[in-house]
Amino acid sequence: MDFKASLCAALSNASGLPCDQIEGMLETPPNPEIGDFALPCFKLAKVMKKAPAAIAAELYEKLGSIEGFSKIEPVGGYLNFFTDRSSFAKTVIERVLREGDKFGSSDEGAGRNVCVEYSSINIAKPFGIHHITTTVLGHSLKRIYDHLGFKTVSINHLGDWGTQFGKMIVAYNRWGDREKIENGDSMRELVALYVKFHEEAEKEPSLNDEARAAFHRIEMHEPADWELFQWFKEVTLKDVARVYDLLGVDFDSYNGESFYEDKMPAIIKELADKGVSKIDNGMTIVDLSEYDMPPCIILKSDGSTIYATRDIAAAKYRKETYDFYKSLYVVAYQQNLHFRQFFKVLELMGYEWAKDCVHVNFGMISMEDTTFSTRKGNAIYLEDVLNTAIDKTLAIIEEKSPNLDNKAEVARQVGVGALVFSVLYNNRIKDYTFSWDKSLNFDGETGPYAQYTYARSCSVLRKAADAGVSLDFTAADIDFAVLSDEASGNLLRAIDTLPEAIVQASEKYEPYIISRKVIEMCSCFNKFYYDNRIMDDDPAVRNARLALTEAARTAIKVGLFLVGLEAPERM
Numbered sequence: 001m002d003f004k005a006s007l008c009a010a011l012s013n014a015s016g017l018p019c020d021q022i023e024g025m026l027e028t029p030p031n032p033e034i035g036d037f038a039l040p041c042f043k044l045a046k047v048m049k050k051a052p053a054a055i056a057a058e059l060y061e062k063l064g065s066i067e068g069f070s071k072i073e074p075v076g077g078y079l080n081f082f083t084d085r086s087s088f089a090k091t092v093i094e095r096v097l098r099e100g101d102k103f104g105s106s107d108e109g110a111g112r113n114v115c116v117e118y119s120s121i122n123i124a125k126p127f128g129i130h131h132i133t134t135t136v137l138g139h140s141l142k143r144i145y146d147h148l149g150f151k152t153v154s155i156n157h158l159g160d161w162g163t164q165f166g167k168m169i170v171a172y173n174r175w176g177d178r179e180k181i182e183n184g185d186s187m188r189e190l191v192a193l194y195v196k197f198h199e200e201a202e203k204e205p206s207l208n209d210e211a212r213a214a215f216h217r218i219e220m221h222e223p224a225d226w227e228l229f230q231w232f233k234e235v236t237l238k239d240v241a242r243v244y245d246l247l248g249v250d251f252d253s254y255n256g257e258s259f260y261e262d263k264m265p266a267i268i269k270e271l272a273d274k275g276v277s278k279i280d281n282g283m284t285i286v287d288l289s290e291y292d293m294p295p296c297i298i299l300k301s302d303g304s305t306i307y308a309t310r311d312i313a314a315a316k317y318r319k320e321t322y323d324f325y326k327s328l329y330v331v332a333y334q335q336n337l338h339f340r341q342f343f344k345v346l347e348l349m350g351y352e353w354a355k356d357c358v359h360v361n362f363g364m365i366s367m368e369d370t371t372f373s374t375r376k377g378n379a380i381y382l383e384d385v386l387n388t389a390i391d392k393t394l395a396i397i398e399e400k401s402p403n404l405d406n407k408a409e410v411a412r413q414v415g416v417g418a419l420v421f422s423v424l425y426n427n428r429i430k431d432y433t434f435s436w437d438k439s440l441n442f443d444g445e446t447g448p449y450a451q452y453t454y455a456r457s458c459s460v461l462r463k464a465a466d467a468g469v470s471l472d473f474t475a476a477d478i479d480f481a482v483l484s485d486e487a488s489g490n491l492l493r494a495i496d497t498l499p500e501a502i503v504q505a506s507e508k509y510e511p512y513i514i515s516r517k518v519i520e521m522c523s524c525f526n527k528f529y530y531d532n533r534i535m536d537d538d539p540a541v542r543n544a545r546l547a548l549t550e551a552a553r554t555a556i557k558v559g560l561f562l563v564g565l566e567a568p569e570r571m
């Protein structure tokens with residue numbers, strides 16, 4: 001039953017206005033006591049040439065009854081509509097049971113590709129806590145777009161080019177220990193070499209010349225240096241794979257900055273040929289003063305390319321390779337200017353698809369906990385934070401559920417989930433201070449709370465099955481009318497609005513819209529669970545409540561998945 005469609009058809013009949021116009025006028029009242037839909041009649045005043053209250057009265061007369069609705073109420077200038085509780089319950093539950101894990105999915109994106117670039121770590125630099133937001137936000141957006149039928153391409157645009165790799169070569173050749181790097185914490189060993197280079201170069205400035213020469217050899221693909229450079233990448237990627245595995249994150253492409261090196265000459269030529277770039281003080285730049293921005297530098301005076309040049313090449317490559325409908329860049333707001341600049345350059349090059357490139361920016365994260373301090377200039381490694389989250393969660397589980405079977409596995413799912421959920425619970429642009437107490441609170445608006453509620457719904461169904469009740473609801477005798485109580489109604493409405501939350505999250509690039517919906521569904525489920533006796537003696541009542549439990553379980557799982565959380569069945 002499509003309530004809105006039925007309502008629009010009836011209203012269109014009564015008013016003579018087209019359905020889609022009516023649909024645009026309908027509102028959802030702030031609270032279901034007032035109604036499930038409302039028509040503010042002042043919006044019709046112009047066409048019907050009457051006062052809103054008179055319009056409400058007239059339409060009320062003409063409407064009579066509407067299929068799927070139990071009551072219509074004219075109140076002042078409004079017409080309020082109440083869906084029939086039991087057909088609403090039936091509609092929602094049947095849809096969720098039919099769609100299962102695909103609940104809320106659509107084919108909106110069919111035939112369209114979306115590039116989602118996220119994480120984009122730097123080789124031989126720490127994979128720090130500051131990288132968590134791009135990593136989990138991008139991963140969630142990828143899942144959301146996949147759910148809506150788009151074909152996504154996830155890209156880790158590695159920071160793997162630049163003079164620092166010359167420094168790494170010099171440092172490695174002098175002080176490096178292959179064994180130690182390969183068998184230990186590779187990334188930390190490489191970072192330590194990089195730090196040592198800078199200390200030593202203070203005393204021995206000629207090291208910098210050596211580093212420049214070494215980077216030049218990389219640019220020339222001199223075999224020994226090129227191999228070392230590739231090896232730095234290889235060991236770093238092997239190391240970070242542990243973090244990606246913990247988070248359940250993966251990528252279709254690891255084409256980073258170095259991948260575009262051989263595509264630079266063509267871009268530089270194109271910019272010159274199209275008259276977009278010019279030479280200024282020995283540099284090649286794109287003047288953006290007309291757009292109130294500093295110039296975008298294409299080539300430095302020594303002829304080397306920079307970050308922006310490689311981004312221009314990468315954007316073009318992505319368009320040519322993936323023919324994207326949208327290309328998202330999940331990168332911190334510190335780079336706002338950079339993105340505005342190079343998107344503008346793409347536009348000046350005549351690429352109308354520049355408008356489809358979106359900088360999905362986000363605020364900074366800091367840690368409340370002092371055991372992770374950056375005061376000494378040390379980076380906070382994301383892997384350490386994740387492992388701490390898992391350890392802390394394990395301690396909580398040991399206390400709460402000492403008899404749980406696979407504690408270590410659940411601690412991983414819940415510990416990691418706590419961190420991810422807390423990052424994705426707020427508007428992305430806000431700066432955010434992470435707190436262990438808040439994130440790991442099983443009773444707060446947290447990942448653990450949502451996962452715990454999910455496990456509870458599983459347990460209700462498990463117990464029913466153990467008691468010999470069939471969970472095949474297609475054939476069951478179900479009395480949907482018993483789901484007219486307030487708690488059940490609120491739960492049904494929360495579930496019913498998940499699909500539109502998913503669409504909104506995709507339009508605004510804001511997974512928090514889904515996380516909040518998950519919490520709403522969970523608190524409604526818990527209220528329903530406490531208010532109602534699910535295993536009622538009357539089979540039709542029991543089946544209705546079990547079917548609603550199954551619908552809630554499914555919807556919560558879908559929501560958790562879309563923000564990147566696993567859903568443990570026992571906790």
Ligand code: ARG
Nearest residue numbers: 120121122157158159311331
């Ligand atoms: N590697 C960069 C960093 O860690 C982020 C890269 C962002 N993406 C891009 N296409 N510029 O700061």
